[in-house]
Amino acid sequence: MTHAPRAALEIDRVGKTFDVAGRHVEALRDISFSVRTGEFVAIVGASGCGKSTLLRLILGLDTDYAGEVRLDGRRIERPGLDRGIVFQDHRLLPWLTAEGNVAAALRRSGLPKAERRRLVAQHLELVGLENFATAWPAQLSGGMSQRVAIARALVNRPRFLLLDEPLGALDALTRLRLQDELARIVRHEGTTALLVTHDVDEAVFLADRIIVLQPDPGRIARIVEVDLDGQRDRSAPAFLRLRDEILDTLGVRHAPRAIATAA
């Protein structure tokens, strides 16, 4: 008898309202979904649909919301080392070297110094920056800084890797390269991943399941299973078909409109 894979993360009817200049702004309404161990889930939507807010709730930075977020059946109360996060702005501390930044995440791990050093080196190697361990963030490019941030997020071997538009601040070429890197790294580590992005191609490239959010207020429009395997080809017809479907759901026309010309 096979058991259905356990839902490691459960989002149960989550809603969040902000008070902005006296007005109530409903950022999220009735969000429910679950994430299985080992899955790569992407949350896609336009800016302002609440996807980053949702990630912060899952991280535990914000505990004032309706509904419940449960990890292994227990409600999340605060941030924890079981959830690593990569922010859109890499947020490397400028006064720590690359390895210093990665090591900062291990402060609460309780591991002996030698072990911590080993883990830091290992994860810098994982992201391909073993030669830049002693560099200051100011000396690193955007892509490199973000890779350090990824190493930092993974060094605790967290159960969940949360990614908040991690590649949004990078140029298009670096973004494509890092998407490949990210796919490789997550596969290698076997971490469960939750990616927030506005880039549909990125979502289709990386995720096993895509949750499409519509804005005002943020609600789930659709949940899509991605049945492409392993190494994905961004130009394959199946890829493009799926991408177009999602763009359609988001209300973005992918085919150019005919412009009426003066007769």
Place this chain on the structure above:
Amino acid sequence: MSRLATALPVPILLFGLWWLSAAQGWLPEQLLPAPATVWDALAETAASGDLQADILISLQRVGEGFAVGAVAGLIFGGALGLSRPVRDLFDPLFLLLAQVPPLAWIPLVILVVGIDEAMKVTVIAWASFVPVVLGVAQGIRDVPEPLRELGRALTFDPWDLVSRIVFPAAVPAIFTGLREGLANAWQTLVAAELFASSEGLGYLISLGRQLFQLDLVLAMVLVLGIVGLTLNGALALVERRLLRWQARAA
């Protein structure tokens, strides 16, 4: 807790300690006179009219000196900021002279103009002059190049460029310079009055010291604080009014 509520406990505590120490005689009268004595000294100078007269004189001196220094500073600072040749010619000398503390000029100025009003106004004017020049020159220099380029692209003539782009952009820095100039002027005034004067708030403090009347000294220090606070508050108000259009950067 409201701002006021948290601001009060410590001052009240300190005052309580002061009063208690005087009442219990923890420290000799020469070191720490009782609050009541200080209040009496204050009341006395106020009643005799000396306090008001001296405050007025001090303010007058600051006003005169600052006015002269600030206006001169605006002109000279403007010249330094706008004209490359002027900057090359006069900047090094000015910066060197600015290194000398304003008070250090007093002995020399005394030799030249004597010990009276002229000396104080001169020194206060110089003390105001330096920060204003620095503020104006820096403010003009810091106007972002993109803004200047915009002006050129819109074919502004030099006058328009300065009045519509450079000057407005430099206003915050100019105000900072003015604020520093006034603060400098005030500090210099008090010092100059302490050093060589027969009237003014500084003089009253120095008098108290000469007469070994600590209560008078303390009372005047208090008055100084209040006057200083008022001056700062007034300037802040003026600044807020004039800069209403400016969005406050975080």
Place this chain on the structure above:
Amino acid sequence: MSASARARPILMGLLVPVLLIGIWQAIAATHLVAPYILPSPALVLARFRGELDGGTFGGDVLASLSRALAGFAIGAPAGVGFGLLLGLSRVAGRLFGPIFLAYRQVALFAWVPLLSMWFGGGEAGKVAFIAMTAFAPATVNSWRGAAAIPAPYRELSRALTLRRLDHLLLVALPSALPGILTGLRTALIYAWLATVGAELFLDIAPGLGGRLNEGRDKFEVDLMIVALTVLATLGLAFGQLGAAAERRSIPWRNR
């Protein structure tokens, strides 16, 4: 930029001072003004050399410097500590901030008579005054630096579940460091200004201020010019040193 283009500003900068010295020399040479009112540049230079060789000038400079540094060494760290406390702890900021700001309203030199009455006019009183002047800017800047830790870093700290001490060492203090350094640099300048001022008022010897007073008392303008020039140079040196030290202490800034 060509060599001549680079040299031009330097030459122009020297032009006015050289011109002024030339005019000065000319006036002195024609004896339009009595030499004791306006000594020629040559006389001033001679006085300078004389003071260095035979006089106590070196001792005066040393005395002024050591006073300034002593006051700085006491007031500046105290100010940094206090400022950090005010900035890092909102409670402390609310409780002690207002009275500190009120204290700042009092013009610095007004404390001199008070301190000289308390300390009886000795060296301790002067150093106490200098310490007080260094205290204020150190506090203000450290306070500002500590209170303005950027929200992204604070969030990161929470995401990494850092404990208080780690947060302080890894996030709060480094973030406040630029403010602290500005505070120290400003405190140094203030300490120097206070030293010169205190020496002028309290007529302390040895010290540069005392020599300035001496020049005025004995109507020796050459001595005064020498003293003023040395003051200017030292002030410049303090400023430059402070700025250089500040730059060096932040190795992670953009290279």
